[in-house]
Amino acid sequence: MSETxxxxxxxxxxxxxxxxxxxxxxxxxxxxxxxxxxxxxxETKPLYNLDQPDFLNTVVKCHTGFNPFKMLDAVxxxxxxxxxxxxxxxxxxxxxxxDILCHGDAIIETEExxxxxxxxxxxxxxxxxxxxxxPDYILPLWGKSISEMLIYCPDQSVINKHLIQTSA
Numbered sequence: 001m002s003e004t005x006x007x008x009x010x011x012x013x014x015x016x017x018x019x020x021x022x023x024x025x026x027x028x029x030x031x032x033x034x035x036x037x038x039x040x041x042x043e044t045k046p047l048y049n050l051d052q053p054d055f056l057n058t059v060v061k062c063h064t065g066f067n068p069f070k071m072l073d074a075v076x077x078x079x080x081x082x083x084x085x086x087x088x089x090x091x092x093x094x095x096x097x098x099d100i101l102c103h104g105d106a107i108i109e110t111e112e113x114x115x116x117x118x119x120x121x122x123x124x125x126x127x128x129x130x131x132x133x134x135p136d137y138i139l140p141l142w143g144k145s146i147s148e149m150l151i152y153c154p155d156q157s158v159i160n161k162h163l164i165q166t167s168a
Contacts, residue, residue, distance in 0.1 A: 002034070002063045003104035005071060006133070008117070008126050009058050010044075010097045016056035017041065017164060019082060019096045024060060026078045033074070036062045039129030041162040047123070047155075052093040056162055059101070059129040068103040072113050075100060101126065105140045116141055124155040 007027075011019035020041060028036045037060065044055045064071055075098045080086060083095045101117045108115040116139055120126055127150040130137070135147040142149070 002065055003106075005062050005064050005103050006101040006130060006137075007060045007062070007075065008097075008099045008101050008119075008130075009060060010055045010125070011095060012046065012053045012055040013093050013095045014083075017162075020056055020058055022082055023078055023096050023098060024058075026081060027060065027062060027074075030064075030066075030074060032065045032070075034063050036060060037133060039132040041164065042125060042129055042159045043162050044125040044159045045157060047157065055125065057125040057129065057159075059126060059133055061133045068100065068106050068108055068113060068115055071100055071103060101130070102137075102140060107141050121149055122153065122155055124150075124153055124157050124159050127153050127155075128159055 009020050009023055024036060024038050027033055039059045041056050041058050044057055046052050046055060066074060079096050079098055099117050099119070100113070100115055101120055103115050106115050120130070120139065121142070127146060130146045131150050135145065137146045138144065139146065139149065
């Protein structure tokens with residue numbers, strides 16, 4: 001059985017565009033992950049630790065036969081493949097950060113995984129690209145659409161659509 005999964009991707013070290021694009025590409029190499037779609041990339045300031053470079057963020061939608069914990073394993077493997085340390089501190093600069101936002105209608109709260117991701121409701125850098133992909137998606141647990149949650153988001157950050165540089 002295939003589930004729809006939404007992932008948040010962020011990068012603020014190195015070639016941020018290449019880091020996000022690389023993660024999206026690697027996602028598509030798993031036979032258990034299909035129909036990988038990405039929202040636009042967005043420039044954002046860091047939220048908690050302000051003494052670090054700006055982020056490039058996006059949200060990805062895909063379908064998978066993986067259960068939520070196998071999906072978490074895949075996400076961690078992609079992060080490590082792209083150069084993220086296995087041991088990393090929260091809110092520090094990173095080459096790549098991938099969070100599972102939603103996995104079908106799963107509601108999970110364990111030490112290693114919480115779905116839906118609790119940060120969805122308070123982060124414009126998640127809600128804006130998520131709305132671009134699927135504005136009418138109803139969030140499990142909260143019963144509200146992504147576009148409704150965007151209206152009530154308390155985050156006042158400025159996020160700007162990132163224009164991808166192309167060579168002439």
